[in-house]
Amino acid sequence: MYPIHLQQIRPQTTAHLAQTMTLLSMTSNELRQSIEAELANNPALELLEVKRCRTCGRSLMENGPCPVCSRPHDPNQAEPIVFTSTQQDYFSSVSNGSQHIIPVDELPEDNVAPSIDLPGFVLQQIAPELELEDRPIAAHILTSLDDDGLLQIQLFEISRYLHVSMERVNHVLDLIRRSEPIGVGSSSPQEALMIQLDILAKTQYVPPLAERAIREGMNLLSRHHYSKLGELLGITPQEAEIIAQFISSNLNPYPGRAHWGSVRQGSESNPHTYHHPDILISTLHQQANSPLVVEILSPIRGSLQINALFRKALKNAPEEKTEKWQQDLEKANLLIKCLRQRGNTMRQLMTILTQEQRNFILQGDKFMRPLTRASLAIQLDVHESTISRAVSGKTARLPNGRMIPLSKFFDRSLSVRTLIREIVKHEVSPLTDSQITRMLHKEGHQVARRTVAKYRSMEGILPAQTRHKLPSP
């Protein structure tokens, strides 16, 4: 058994321990499923209505004032605002008002699937930026996607069918293509690759010839004809192969076949499904120097409590039922307690995490601080495995809209890798690995030459000798 000692909750039966661990390691989607199951067959449980903040409309799980609005705005950055909110408004903001949009109830409701389908997943992301009158367009496009996430119908058909201008259609389509999975809604694998490359180039080094390789050598690329591809681009077959390798490992011609599903380990869920974030991180009033707002999404519409009527009924229950009802009551109690504890742990975790990684969240990969689960465990005075469970499988949505697995907060090498990308980007003449190593040491990063080489290839950057032959276009 794993020793867990969280503050505030003392009596710990084995059942309590076991359930705490299980709940902690669930994503909000999985949690919703099991809570709904319990609600359905346990009469002692009752769902309390959602409380909504009057000012900002957030739906809140707990009693008391809205942590975002009612808090006096002392811009103390160090202290993020962490609280639990429900996912409900997330859906309703997407769906209200248009019959073309997939209705709320049909999204997550359909039985077992703990996740939503591709159209819903994309819609969720673009909803905030979508004008009301553009929603039918988005719905039309999204429902026309094929299994690969590509759009097979013609654009003018949409514009004619819905009586809207091509401009609008293109605008919406552009939004869609730039959301996860990037390139979704393209009309061909080639187009999808181009968009992905474009987006990737904003945050990463990409081989200069990759774009031409896709644009002009697409058919050679897909057939692995590296020598011909090299000919076309004026480079050797080996170099062409490296480019092809970069493309195949960083880009995905069929955005619908999700990489995303496989990101979550240990899950049998099929790769065609997408997941909600478990955590939303945003800034207050879009001000960069304000505290971070961290919402831990709860999968259910309200908060759970013991049904008062049930408790009364228990007192004069028929003989043969008392035992069963008593069990139900205890089970319900346990669930509520454990849920509270889960929220508690998540909140503590996110508090520290956002404090430590504030710069990473706001300014990107370069500012990632190396962090280990073990060190967090010490700070929070919990067992390592608690942190592990709390982190594993969960995803967060950053203020800039990126979805990342929570485990990325613990990626030790990310900052160094980004630094390497930048060094290479700004280099005058190609630097060798040992030169890069020296530069990193000056910046205070203690890494070995061999490691730099590994990172470099991880980022798809060619070796120094090969780099200088390829003039940037």
Added chain:
DNA sequence: CTATGGCACGGATT
């Protein structure tokens, strides 16, 4: 002789 990638080892992580 130098820069790089492969293999393998030990320590951290899960």
Added chain:
DNA sequence: AATCCGTGCCATAG
């Protein structure tokens, strides 16, 4: 207990 990651050593290519 199994796996991942950084690193050192060594062979190879240029």
